[in-house]
Amino acid sequence: MFLSKKSTVDIVTSVKLDGSVGHQVIALSFDDGPDWGEESLVSALNSAGMKATFFWTWQKIQLLRQQNASRFTRLVRLITDGGHEIGIHGISCDTPSHLPERFIGIASEFEDLSLVRQNFSELLQQNPKLYRPHCFQGSRELLQAVRASGLKLVLGSPGYQIGQRNPDTLLVRAFERAKPGAIICAHDSKDCYPDFRIAQQIAQLIPQIAQIAAKRNLCILTVSDILQSGAEHAAEQPR
Numbered sequence: 001m002f003l004s005k006k007s008t009v010d011i012v013t014s015v016k017l018d019g020s021v022g023h024q025v026i027a028l029s030f031d032d033g034p035d036w037g038e039e040s041l042v043s044a045l046n047s048a049g050m051k052a053t054f055f056w057t058w059q060k061i062q063l064l065r066q067q068n069a070s071r072f073t074r075l076v077r078l079i080t081d082g083g084h085e086i087g088i089h090g091i092s093c094d095t096p097s098h099l100p101e102r103f104i105g106i107a108s109e110f111e112d113l114s115l116v117r118q119n120f121s122e123l124l125q126q127n128p129k130l131y132r133p134h135c136f137q138g139s140r141e142l143l144q145a146v147r148a149s150g151l152k153l154v155l156g157s158p159g160y161q162i163g164q165r166n167p168d169t170l171l172v173r174a175f176e177r178a179k180p181g182a183i184i185c186a187h188d189s190k191d192c193y194p195d196f197r198i199a200q201q202i203a204q205l206i207p208q209i210a211q212i213a214a215k216r217n218l219c220i221l222t223v224s225d226i227l228q229s230g231a232e233h234a235a236e237q238p239r
Contacts, residue, residue: 011143014157015181015226024180025219027226029053029156030202031089031132034064035189037199039075044203046082048210050220054079055089055132058116060189061123076124085222087130088113088120088151114149129224130154132185154223156185167198168205175212183223 017025030041033056045052064072079086113131120128131151133142146153160182162170167186174184188199213220221229 012152012154012183012227014179014183015229017181017229024217025221025226025229026175026178026180026213027053027183027223028186028220029055029087029132029183029223030186030188030199031055032057032060032187032189033089034060034072034075035199036064036071036075037197037203038188039078041188041199041203041206042075042078042082042084044206045084048206050206050210050213051083051085051222051225052220053085053087053130053223054188055087055130056120057089057092058119059092061120080126083222085130085224086120086124086126086128087132087154087223088116088128089132090134091116113145113151117149117151132156152227154183154227157182160184162186167202171202171205172208172212175209175216175218178218180218181226183226 015025015027028050030038030052033054038054042052061072064075076086117128117131129152131146131149132154143153157178160174160178162174162185171184171186178184186202188202212218
């Protein structure tokens with residue numbers, strides 16, 4: 001990883017592509033899953049020939065497995081068989097108010113990140129490579145935990161972080177102006193708004209996004225795929 005001049009924490013926010021890459025590539029990722037709506041989203045991505053990275057939380061995994069274990073297994077298979085990947089988004093999306101800002105997330109997660117990765121690996125039958133902290137907050141302690149666990153600390157490119165409101169407009173704009181090597185961070189789940197079917201909403205956008213990508217000669221890959229296409233980069237601070 002390259003060390004940002006403005007930060008003591010080296011974090012991957014984009015990829016500097018080398019000249020051997022045949023396509024201009026962009027990584028697409030979704031936070032806060034898993035969610036049943038990802039079934040329609042993954043199907044839409046598969047139809048469009050696009051790959052994505054889904055960052056899941058351990059509590060949401062357990063919730064969906066309790067609701068329907070066989071359906072959860074089919075969701076994992078749908079994602080992996082489609083060439084997508086699953087990354088770690090921590091234990092939960094909760095933000096303890098009594099912790100300092102730099103410790104957003106669950107504090108014990110920093111110490112137990114290797115165990116979290118092991119649990120992901122055993123349950124999903126795949127070895128996650130990436131970790132994305134909540135709210136894009138980092139610290140030296142977190143970086144040390146990530147390094148010790150063998151994961152990569154990956155955020156998203158500044159300006160391409162799509163919120164959970166108005167994702168249709170924001171995601172289309174991101175694809176219209178995203179530079180090759182960018183890592184787009186979107187969301188496909190929102191616990192606070194159970195009736196807000198964001199994954200299905202994004203799924204309906206995929207054909208339009210695929211047209212934009214084709215017009216710009218962009219290839220949409222997973223974060224791990226794009227990291228293999230060039231040099232990890234942290235030239236800008238995430239906002």
